[in-house]
Amino acid sequence: xxxxxxxxxxxxxxxxxxxxxxxxxxxxxxxxxxxxxxxxxxxxxxxxxxxxxxxxxxxxxxxxxxxxxxxxxxxxxxxxxxxxxxxxxxxxxxxxxxxxxxxxxxxxxxxxxxxxxxxxxxxxxxxxxxxxxxxxxxxxxxxxxxxxxxxxxxxxxxxxxxxxxxxxxxxxxxxxxxxxxxxxxxxxxxxxxxxxxx
Amino acid sequence: xxxxxxxxxxxxxxxxxxxxxxxxxxxxxxxxxxxxxxxxxxxxxxxxxxxxxxxxxxxxxxxxxxxxxxxxxxxxxxxxxxxxxxxxxxxxxxxxxxxxxxxxxxxxxxxxxxxxxxxxxxxxxxxxxxxxxxxxxxxxxxxxxxxxxxxxxxxxxxxxxxxxxxxxxxxxxxxxxxxxxxxxxxxxxxxxxxxxxxxxxxxxxxxxxxxxxxxxxxxxxxxxxxxxxxxxxxxxxxxxxxxxxxxxxxxxxxxxxxxxxxxxxxxxxxxxxxxxxxxxxxxxxxxxxxxxxxxxxxxxxxxxxxxxxxxxxxxxxxxxxxxxxxxxxxxxxxxxxxxxxxxxxxxxxxxxxxxxxxxxxxxxxxxxxxxxxxxxxxxxxxxxxxxxxxxx
Numbered sequence: 001x002x003x004x005x006x007x008x009x010x011x012x013x014x015x016x017x018x019x020x021x022x023x024x025x026x027x028x029x030x031x032x033x034x035x036x037x038x039x040x041x042x043x044x045x046x047x048x049x050x051x052x053x054x055x056x057x058x059x060x061x062x063x064x065x066x067x068x069x070x071x072x073x074x075x076x077x078x079x080x081x082x083x084x085x086x087x088x089x090x091x092x093x094x095x096x097x098x099x100x101x102x103x104x105x106x107x108x109x110x111x112x113x114x115x116x117x118x119x120x121x122x123x124x125x126x127x128x129x130x131x132x133x134x135x136x137x138x139x140x141x142x143x144x145x146x147x148x149x150x151x152x153x154x155x156x157x158x159x160x161x162x163x164x165x166x167x168x169x170x171x172x173x174x175x176x177x178x179x180x181x182x183x184x185x186x187x188x189x190x191x192x193x194x195x196x197x198x
Numbered sequence: 199x200x201x202x203x204x205x206x207x208x209x210x211x212x213x214x215x216x217x218x219x220x221x222x223x224x225x226x227x228x229x230x231x232x233x234x235x236x237x238x239x240x241x242x243x244x245x246x247x248x249x250x251x252x253x254x255x256x257x258x259x260x261x262x263x264x265x266x267x268x269x270x271x272x273x274x275x276x277x278x279x280x281x282x283x284x285x286x287x288x289x290x291x292x293x294x295x296x297x298x299x300x301x302x303x304x305x306x307x308x309x310x311x312x313x314x315x316x317x318x319x320x321x322x323x324x325x326x327x328x329x330x331x332x333x334x335x336x337x338x339x340x341x342x343x344x345x346x347x348x349x350x351x352x353x354x355x356x357x358x359x360x361x362x363x364x365x366x367x368x369x370x371x372x373x374x375x376x377x378x379x380x381x382x383x384x385x386x387x388x389x390x391x392x393x394x395x396x397x398x399x400x401x402x403x404x405x406x407x408x409x410x411x412x413x414x415x416x417x418x419x420x421x422x423x424x425x426x427x428x429x430x431x432x433x434x435x436x437x438x439x440x441x442x443x444x445x446x447x448x449x450x451x452x453x454x455x456x457x458x459x460x461x462x463x464x465x466x467x468x469x470x471x472x473x474x475x476x477x478x479x480x481x482x483x484x485x486x487x488x489x490x491x492x493x494x495x496x497x498x499x500x501x502x503x504x505x506x507x508x509x510x511x512x513x514x515x516x517x518x519x520x521x522x523x524x525x526x527x528x529x530x531x532x533x534x535x536x537x538x539x540x541x542x543x544x545x546x547x548x549x550x551x552x553x554x555x556x557x558x559x560x561x562x563x564x565x566x567x568x569x570x571x572x573x574x575x576x577x578x579x580x581x582x583x584x585x586x587x588x589x590x
Binding site: 035038039041042043045046047048049050051052053054074075076077078080168 | 211212215216217327354383386387388389390491494495497498501570572573574
């Protein structure tokens, strides 16, 4: 095996078993977020399983994507408790917040979720949609910007692996735009967006 | 030697890691095993297998056909098989129901083909995006008449690749349809695994060599020689009981002999066909027997139960039929009870109970709400049962 890329400093990079959920509504690119994180995790030499659940609608309806990253082979493929919840819709925040562990991370789009559920976990409310429009002019890059923020704040995957994963997964011709969104997310400062815990 | 698992290796993210979707892995396994004919009709949650075959088959000189329904799909596969092609189709419960009559025909005509059923909740259209193991007994007994069956069950993405290859080899060797059961979770999930598994994968039943040399050049006695169209020999293929010429017979002796041969070719090679894995062998006070997605819950439960002081043995079955009779009976002799978690109301538990009840108690644990059985569920049930047996 070749050398694994260096992990960013952060709490989730040091956990041997990490359970992540991306939740939102159909069309927000939530499943793609999970797949990109899974590719990045694989590049980091982690064992990875990605599953998903969604309604029958093309747009709207619920959508979620779960990723388990571990240092050893993964037996049970689904989520048993969350280390990281990324919510892009109020419904996702409401539905899944209860599964978060006390030492978990809750990261949400504060444009969509105006009254987040009270949390013990580390909470970050970030206006992903607005930042994406400011950075690239396209709301469609919200998911990639959010992924950058997630990696920057939690270290769940390394920045190098994430960049490569994004480049390999986004549509041709949109690489630079998505990379800009990703880097804007990575540059966010934790102290600026952290919410007080209860 | 040229690398034969080239389709899989194209998926590598970098030199030693892969992340593949289960259905995609199944298609790649088929391509690497030499499947060059695919006929199908799309259905969730199996459609990605067909999508990959549609894209990849023409490039390797194969034939892909989208048929008008699942009946036509399997019939086209049988037709291709009679010309010597390795053929495959993929579907889910509703389509699998439609295929049943032709599966019987393929058994009778000894036409090798592979049928993948990515199970979803039924009956009928049920819940398309929800996992289930409700088709286990249908895979065994869905078609009418006394017949043998070879049924494999995949529990992860690597299984989808290697069990599809195993299915192709079994189909060729025993000249009959082989069924691969997966479920929505395994089919749709993406999972990382090492490409090292591709060349040779260790299973408890022995070193299973997936390269083409695995097909024995001489067919075993019970297996009838193929009737291949286009070989200038005039074959006769029929679903009627027939003799060695391929033409129908009403002779009682010949009829019985023919049907027994169909069974014997499977039963006499159970040791070769029954792929399985035992964890914690001989160390369990109790055992969990599981397959498919539930085997993953069982493996996770093993670790959890150890922490809580319950010694558990886990028998993970990759082959459901022919029944691993000896393996289950050996296990039954050494444990206090066997728990069987399944995403159905105990279909396989009934089979295991039939084999094991002389030696131990078999407890069925079924779940039919569309969710997986969690490791916690299994450990809680084991603790409850251990308590029950201690107080008894």
